Amino acid sequence: MIDKIEKAGISGAGGAGFPTFFKLGAKAEYYIINAAECEPLLESDRNIMLRNAEKIISGIKKVKKIIDFKKAYIGIKQKNTDCGELLKKFIDVDYIEVKILKNIYPSGDEQVMIYEILGKIVPEGGIPLNIGVIVNNVETVYRIEKAISENEVFNKRYVTVNGEIEKPCVMELPLGISFSDILEFAGKKKGINYIAIDGGPMMGKITDIKDGVVKKTTSGILFLSENHELILRKTQSIKNIFAQAQASCCNCMTCTELCSRYLIGHRMEPHKIMRALCSQNFDEKIFEYATLCSECNICELYACPINLSPKTVNQFLKEKFRKEGKKINIKKDSYEAPEERSGRQIPSDRIINRLDIKKYYKKLEFKDEIPEFTKVFLKLSQHIGAPSKPIVSVGQNVKKGDIIAEKNGNLSMPLHSSVDGKVVEVGSDTIIIEVSI
Ligand code: SF4
Ligand code: SF4
Structure with missing residues (x-):
C-alpha cells in the first residue's frame, strides 16, 4: 500500500508538503487527522468531508494497516460539527473517533491539535513522532484512499x-x-x-x-x-519592519503571552527576540528560540498593540540560522503548558474582526x-525534499495522470500531469503543458 501512496505522489496537503509515504514509514500509537480548517475563510476541508465522508473513513482504515496505530482521532472545529456527525455515520470500528475542537486559532497547528486532543506536548524542535503521533491532513487521507482503491494520482x-x-x-x-x-x-x-x-x-x-x-x-x-490592510501588512519591507521594531517595541510581552507555541510550554518568547533586535545583542539562544516559531502569525497580526512584526523578525533569524548550518539544541526534559493557557486562546471570530x-x-x-484554461504550469517543487526530475521533453504528448517528473532522492516525489496535452516547456522549476482541445 505504501508503494501506491509513493507512486501517486502524495505529499501533505495541509502545510509543508511532507512526503506521505515517508511519514507513514514509521509506527505510531496515535493517528490524528487534521480537519480543523485552521485558517479563517477557508472551507476546503469542510467540503471534502461533506462530499467524501465514507472514503475518508475508509482511508483511515487503510492507514491502520500501514502504521498499526492504536487510536485515530479526527480533529474538527465546532463550526463544522455537521461534518463530524456525517463522518460518525460511517465509523463502524472503535479505534476511530471524531474530536470536536474549540473555534480557536490556531487549533489546526499540528502541535496545538495534539495538545488539545491528547494532552501531549511535542518537544521543542521535535516532530509528533517523538511522542508516538502521526498527523495527516484530511485531504491527504482522502488522496490515500483514492490512490489505494482507485489508483488515482495526486x-x-x-x-x-x-x-x-x-x-x-x-x-x-x-x-x-x-x-x-x-x-x-x-x-x-x-x-x-x-x-x-x-x-x-x-x-x-x-x-x-x-x-x-x-x-x-x-x-x-x-x-x-x-x-x-492585510496585504499592506504582509508586503512591508524587512527594512521597515526592523526600523519600526527598534523605534517602537516597548517590550510589553503581549506577543509572548498570546504566542501559540509559548502556550504549549515551549520557550518561544518573541518579546525577547524583539528586545535582542532593539539592542542588536543576539546570542545563540535567540536564534534557537526563533527556530521554534510556527509562523502562526498571532503575534504579528493579532497580539501586538502597535502592529509590529515579531513573526517576520523570527522568520528572518530562522533563515539566517539555517543558512549558517547551525543545529537546534534546546530540548528540555519535560514540558508543561502554562496555567493561563485556556484564558489566552483566541477565538477565530476575533481574528476575523481584527483582520x-x-x-x-x-x-x-x-x-x-x-x-x-489553456495551459498548466506544474511546479517541480511542491513538497519538502529535492524537486522532482523531469522525464518528458518539449513536444511530447501526455495524458492526465502520466508521470512527467520522477523522484529525485529519498524525500522527493514524482509529479503527474493534471491534463491531457502537449509539453511546451521544461524549465528548471516548472513543466508547462498546453491542454488538448
Ligand atoms: S512586539 Fe509588540 S507585543 Fe511584542 S513586546 Fe514589542 S510591542 Fe509588545
Ligand atoms: S508566529 Fe508569533 S505567535 Fe506564532 S509561534 Fe511564532 S512567535 Fe509565536
Whole structure:
C-alpha cells in the first residue's frame, strides 16, 4: 500500500508538503487527522468531508494497516460539527473517533491539535513522532484512499477561492492551473488591483497574480485589493519592519503571552527576540528560540498593540540560522503548558474582526464547474525534499495522470500531469503543458 501512496505522489496537503509515504514509514500509537480548517475563510476541508465522508473513513482504515496505530482521532472545529456527525455515520470500528475542537486559532497547528486532543506536548524542535503521533491532513487521507482503491494520482486538489470577488466557492482544481485563470472565473470587480494570498489570511503567502499556480499545498486562494490592510501588512519591507521594531517595541510581552507555541510550554518568547533586535545583542539562544516559531502569525497580526512584526523578525533569524548550518539544541526534559493557557486562546471570530475580513466569511458551496484554461504550469517543487526530475521533453504528448517528473532522492516525489496535452516547456522549476482541445 505504501508503494501506491509513493507512486501517486502524495505529499501533505495541509502545510509543508511532507512526503506521505515517508511519514507513514514509521509506527505510531496515535493517528490524528487534521480537519480543523485552521485558517479563517477557508472551507476546503469542510467540503471534502461533506462530499467524501465514507472514503475518508475508509482511508483511515487503510492507514491502520500501514502504521498499526492504536487510536485515530479526527480533529474538527465546532463550526463544522455537521461534518463530524456525517463522518460518525460511517465509523463502524472503535479505534476511530471524531474530536470536536474549540473555534480557536490556531487549533489546526499540528502541535496545538495534539495538545488539545491528547494532552501531549511535542518537544521543542521535535516532530509528533517523538511522542508516538502521526498527523495527516484530511485531504491527504482522502488522496490515500483514492490512490489505494482507485489508483488515482495526486494531480488535483480542493481549493477555496475567496476574497473581493463575485463568486467565492470551493472547487477541485487541476494542479498547475494559474491564479489569473481562477480570478477570471471567480469574477473580478472593476477598479481593483488584485494581489493573491496563497493559503489563508494568517499564514498564507503573498503571491503576484501572474506568478501564482495551484500546487499540492494550495488549500485556498484569497484575492484581495492591493490596498487591503492585510496585504499592506504582509508586503512591508524587512527594512521597515526592523526600523519600526527598534523605534517602537516597548517590550510589553503581549506577543509572548498570546504566542501559540509559548502556550504549549515551549520557550518561544518573541518579546525577547524583539528586545535582542532593539539592542542588536543576539546570542545563540535567540536564534534557537526563533527556530521554534510556527509562523502562526498571532503575534504579528493579532497580539501586538502597535502592529509590529515579531513573526517576520523570527522568520528572518530562522533563515539566517539555517543558512549558517547551525543545529537546534534546546530540548528540555519535560514540558508543561502554562496555567493561563485556556484564558489566552483566541477565538477565530476575533481574528476575523481584527483582520477586517468579516465580509468574506460565509459558508461556501462546492462548484463542479471549473475555470477555462489553456495551459498548466506544474511546479517541480511542491513538497519538502529535492524537486522532482523531469522525464518528458518539449513536444511530447501526455495524458492526465502520466508521470512527467520522477523522484529525485529519498524525500522527493514524482509529479503527474493534471491534463491531457502537449509539453511546451521544461524549465528548471516548472513543466508547462498546453491542454488538448
Ligand atoms: S512586539 Fe509588540 S507585543 Fe511584542 S513586546 Fe514589542 S510591542 Fe509588545
Ligand atoms: S508566529 Fe508569533 S505567535 Fe506564532 S509561534 Fe511564532 S512567535 Fe509565536
